[in-house]
Amino acid sequence: MRGGSWAGLTKRDLAKYPFLKKASEYVSAFGLDLRDLVSPTLSKTLERALQRVLDAIRFGKVSPRLTDEDVELLSFPVAVLLVSLVGNEYLKKRYALAEAKRAEELLASESPDKLAVLATDLGWDIRSVEVPFGGILYEFSLSLKDYLRNASRLKDKKWKLVNRLVKSGRVLVTRLEVARLLSEEISSKIEELLAKRGGLKDSIPEGLLPYVERIREAMSELKMGEGPRLEEVGEVLFEAFPPCMKAIYNALHEKRHVPHAGRFAFTAFLLHIGMGIDDVVELFRQVADFSEKITRYQVEHIAGERGGRTQYTPPSCKTMRSYGLCVGADELCQKVRHPLTYYMRKARMLKRRKRPVKTAEGEEGGQGGGEDG
Numbered sequence: 001m002r003g004g005s006w007a008g009l010t011k012r013d014l015a016k017y018p019f020l021k022k023a024s025e026y027v028s029a030f031g032l033d034l035r036d037l038v039s040p041t042l043s044k045t046l047e048r049a050l051q052r053v054l055d056a057i058r059f060g061k062v063s064p065r066l067t068d069e070d071v072e073l074l075s076f077p078v079a080v081l082l083v084s085l086v087g088n089e090y091l092k093k094r095y096a097l098a099e100a101k102r103a104e105e106l107l108a109s110e111s112p113d114k115l116a117v118l119a120t121d122l123g124w125d126i127r128s129v130e131v132p133f134g135g136i137l138y139e140f141s142l143s144l145k146d147y148l149r150n151a152s153r154l155k156d157k158k159w160k161l162v163n164r165l166v167k168s169g170r171v172l173v174t175r176l177e178v179a180r181l182l183s184e185e186i187s188s189k190i191e192e193l194l195a196k197r198g199g200l201k202d203s204i205p206e207g208l209l210p211y212v213e214r215i216r217e218a219m220s221e222l223k224m225g226e227g228p229r230l231e232e233v234g235e236v237l238f239e240a241f242p243p244c245m246k247a248i249y250n251a252l253h254e255k256r257h258v259p260h261a262g263r264f265a266f267t268a269f270l271l272h273i274g275m276g277i278d279d280v281v282e283l284f285r286q287v288a289d290f291s292e293k294i295t296r297y298q299v300e301h302i303a304g305e306r307g308g309r310t311q312y313t314p315p316s317c318k319t320m321r322s323y324g325l326c327v328g329a330d331e332l333c334q335k336v337r338h339p340l341t342y343y344m345r346k347a348r349m350l351k352r353r354k355r356p357v358k359t360a361e362g363e364e365g366g367q368g369g370g371e372d373g
């Protein structure tokens with residue numbers, strides 16, 4: 001089968017989209033064993049797999065490298081294996097998203113026929129149509145189920161079903177919209193793949209340990225381990241904001257000037273602690289020079305919904321200081337290197353204090369004292 005074609009898909013397609021069913025059939029034919037990975041013949045594959053994961057950590061997007069199709073194709077399951085071995089939930093999500101962004105870039109330049117073949121491999125019910133409407137050419141229709149499963153993950157109003165053209169129970173979409181929706185599907189599929197693999201810590205072959213360590217080092221350089229726990233904080237607690245973010249918030253509230261770096265840091269911070277795009281836009285409404293269109297665009301960009309689809313992380317304390325945005329430092333500031341870490345710790349302290357505790361007499365009361373930021 002090598003060098004052939006798989007129901008309209010060439011080997012180059014499989015290298016571009018290594019998460020396809022057909023791609024895993026192709027890889028299975030190699031009969032790879034974990035021990036093979038450290039053999040010199042697969043060194044390029046292993047290096048490329050590591051690069052995929054490092055790209056995800058550092059840039060939030062895996063760059064396509066199609067010069068050696070076998071290496072590009074085989075390195076994907078190996079990268080999935082490496083991510084599983086690291087066993088960090090945040091990395092799993094980030095990696096899945098970074099691969100999806102790589103795919104979206106490639107999908108955007110595919111022909112309509114190829115897009116339909118790829119979508120079908122991913123299990124979609126997609127049909128080619130030709131419906132010009134309002135200056136836009138809709139080239140596909142999707143089943144409601146496939147549309148909603150993926151569009152519901154996108155926050156822009158244009159994806160809401162009420163804002164879509166629906167014909168005979170099917171949603172009309174453009175070519176670029178198909179690429180965008182497919183990237184959501186791909187991200188979920190890769191997350192599922194990683195969830196199935198779970199943590200494989202017990203079976204790390206010795207030869208793979210240095211690769212797993214390099215990934216862990218890259219994560220700690222970017223303090224990535226802090227991300228997922230933040231997402232778990234849930235509700236947004238203003239009392240837990242670090243002094244720098246409170247200062248920016250107060251300045252916005254009082255319609256004082258906040259430099260671009262401050263607005264960027266504040267926006268990225270809010271999005272990371274779980275605030276939705278609409279709420280962040282609302283928050284900026286109180287600013288003197290507010291423009292909904294510009295603000296929404298910028299917030300969506302920082303959230304990774306536009307442009308290069310990189311979700312930006314707020315700057316570290318060091319960078320905040322270099323921008324003159326650190327107004328610290330309270331006691332907790334002395335112990336952290338990132339405003340998100342501050343928020344996460346303070347939120348936990350506040351939640352612990354609010355939790356009712358049983359007294360010796362069996363009555364419930366608020367838990368006082370404890371740590372203080």
Ligand code: SF4
Pocket residue numbers: 242243244245316317318320321325326327328329330333334336337338339342
């Ligand atoms: S030390 Fe860090 S968290 Fe504290 S105010 Fe400065 S930048 Fe913010």
